Structures are given as C-alpha cells and as structure tokens.
Amino acid sequence: MxxxxxxxxxxxxxxxxxxxxxxxxxxxxxxxxxxxxxxxxxxxxxxxxxxGLSRAIEHRPDGSVLIGAGAKNTAVAMDEVIRTRFPVLARAILAGASGQIRNMATVGGNLLQRTRCTYFYDEAARCNKRQPGSGCDALEGFNRIHAVLGASPACVATHPSDMCVALAALGAIVHLEGEGGARSLSLTDFHRLPGGRPDIETELRPGELVTAVELPALPFAARSTYRKVRDRASYAFALVSVAAALDLDGDGTVKDVRLAFGGLAHKPWRALAAEKALRGGPANEKAFRAAAEAELAGAAPLRDNGFKIELAKRTAAATLSQLAGGLQ
Ligand SMILES: Cc1cc2nc3c(=O)[nH]c(=O)nc-3n(C[C@H](O)[C@H](O)[C@H](O)COP(=O)(O)OP(=O)(O)OC[C@H]3O[C@@H](n4cnc5c(N)ncnc54)[C@H](O)[C@@H]3O)c2cc1C
CATH class of the missing domain: 3.30.43.10 (Uridine Diphospho-n-acetylenolpyruvylglucosamine Reductase, domain 2)
Structure with a gap:
C-alpha cells in the first residue's frame, strides 16, 4: 500500500x-x-x-426527504418515513451487501463505489477504467456479468449499487459542494456512460464533495418495490435488478410510473422509454412486458450475457405486476 x-x-x-x-x-x-x-x-x-459530516435524514413538510451524505446505509433503510413512503429505497439498500457493511457504508460512498468487473480487479488484465488506453479484456473475455445497455468499445462494466437504482427511479437529486460553490444534479445525470473515458465515472469535479441526496416528494412511491436477481440469495451483486413505483387510476390504467434497472449498464438505468409506453395505458402483464421490450430494444449482448435481456424484461414485468396487484 x-x-x-x-x-x-x-x-x-x-x-x-x-x-x-x-x-x-x-x-x-x-x-x-x-x-x-x-x-x-x-x-x-x-x-x-x-x-463526521451530515448524517441527518431530514423529513420536510412538502414530503421531500434530505439525506446527509454521511448517513449510514442501515440508518436510511431503517428510517420509518423511507420505509413507508419510499419502500423501494429501503428494500434496495437491504438487498445489498451485508448487515455489517451497511452499518459502515455511507450514502456518499455508495454513490461513488466502483464497478465489480472482475477485469477491473485483476491487475494482470487490461482495463481502460484502471489504466486508461490499455484496452478492455472483458470484451472478449468471460462477460456474463457485464453491460447490455449503453456500453462502449472501451468499457462494458456495470454499476454495482442497488441503492442508486432506487434513487434513479425516485428522481433523486445529488447535492454537491466544491471550491466553485454548491450545485446539484439529478442522480441520472450524476453517473456517466463509459464512452471513450470509462475512468471518469461521474460528473463530480475534482475535490467536489457529495453533501446530500434529496428525494423529491412522490406520493405514489408509497407503492414501490425493488427486485434483485443474483446468483446467490445474499451477499451478491445484481445480475439484473428493477426499482419500480406505480400509480393507478380508479379504472386500472397507469396514471404514472417510475422504473429503473440495475446490473445492465455503467450507470443506474432509468427506463424512460418504458415509462412513456406505460403512462395512460392498461396496467397488465402484457403492457408491462411490451414496455420492457421497448426499453431493451437497443440492448447489445456480449458473448455470455445475452440472458440478461430476457431476464430484465421478465423481472420488470413481474415487479410491475406485483405492484399492480397491490403487493409490494
Ligand atoms: C463484500 C461486499 C459486498 C457488497 N455488496 C453490495 C451489494 O450487493 N449492493 C450494493 O449496492 N453494494 C454492495 N457493496 C458495496 C457497498 O455498498 C459499498 O462498499 C459502500 O456503499 C461504499 O460506501 P462507503 O461509505 O464505505 O464508501 P467508501 O469505500 O468510503 O468510498 C467509496 C468512494 O466514495 C468516495 N466518497 C465517499 N464519500 C464521499 C462523499 N461524501 N463525496 C464524494 N466522494 C465520496 C470515496 O472517495 C471513494 O471513492 C458491497 C461491498 C462489499 C465489500
């Protein structure tokens, strides 16, 4: 060291x-x-x-929540307001790591955690993320866990966080502070796709600090959940995960919906095409499946990870069906 x-x-x-x-x-x-x-x-x-900086979880009168970047993952998942008004977030956090790690890990660190691509960890392998310009051995290697959306010839790694998938679905805002002052970005703009510079993973400027993450008020997020598909039942990263919230009209049509995928891309993937396809339409499995197909139309599998595309469609349809049926 x-x-x-x-x-x-x-x-x-x-x-x-x-x-x-x-x-x-x-x-x-x-x-x-x-x-x-x-x-x-x-x-x-x-x-x-x-x-030692802000660990506070502030419940505001307008229904939004401001979570200090120093808040421990466990504290967020156990917070009564988050459990009841944003259950997708509590569930996503509890689906990750282990109790001991969640007790240590902070919200800021979770946002900035690095990929679990095995080639990134293997110093004998070429990795553009670890050593820019060296190449990517995952492209032709064993790439079962890698990205099917938004990847580039330079990098096919995925973002490992569960929490961030829920934050993407909830439209969370990341608050930053640096030498140039304070600013904020939506979580979906905070993480980057790899392009030609996979070593630059976020829009964070040098020396900038994540100070807080804000959950805007979203009353229908009370009907939300997170589903994670992985090789082991615990202590494993997602092959595919889905964060979803559903708002239904009295006649059973979709009034509003939030959907995001994990395990598919270099960043948490907000499924805007699927959301658009669903709004105003029927809340049934056929429509959920069609929306997932629309989102994944541009997916590009590698040699070993084509299964993720079908898995993502099925997981999205099953998660939305579960919510439509009133279960979380
Ligand atoms: C065995 C194991 C299994 C795991 N399984 C999962 C899983 O299934 N799902 C999942 O989502 N995660 C999983 N994790 C990852 C875990 O969630 C992360 O390690 C954790 O969230 C990182 O938080 P931390 O506070 O410890 O960050 P640190 O390790 O302290 O930091 C991580 C990065 O964040 C930066 N950073 C920290 N705070 C700030 C800040 N406020 N502003 C700017 N930059 C900051 C650091 O500089 C560093 O680059 C697992 C981890 C382990 C070790």
Missing amino acids: IPFTYSRAEDVPAAIRLACAPQAKYLGGGTNLVDLMREGIEGPHALVDVT
Missing part, C-alpha cells in the same frame, strides 16, 4: 480544503475504497474522512 495521510474533516469547508491536497480522496465507511487500496487499484496520498 502507498503511504497516505489521514485527516478528519470537521465541516464541509474543511473537507473541501483538505481535499485540495494532491491525490486526496474522501473516505466514507471505507468498505470499497480501503479494499481498492489494499488491492493496489487506488492509491490516494491523502484520505479525508467525511463520516
């Missing part, structure tokens, strides 16, 4: 100041970053611990 300094930020301005040091990185729970440092994939010279 490369030697590094450790400092604990007392407040946001101090964190931003400390992060100006060369090769500095923010440290959340360390459940991803420290592993990557041990593996020699990341080598920051300075760690700025931001776990």
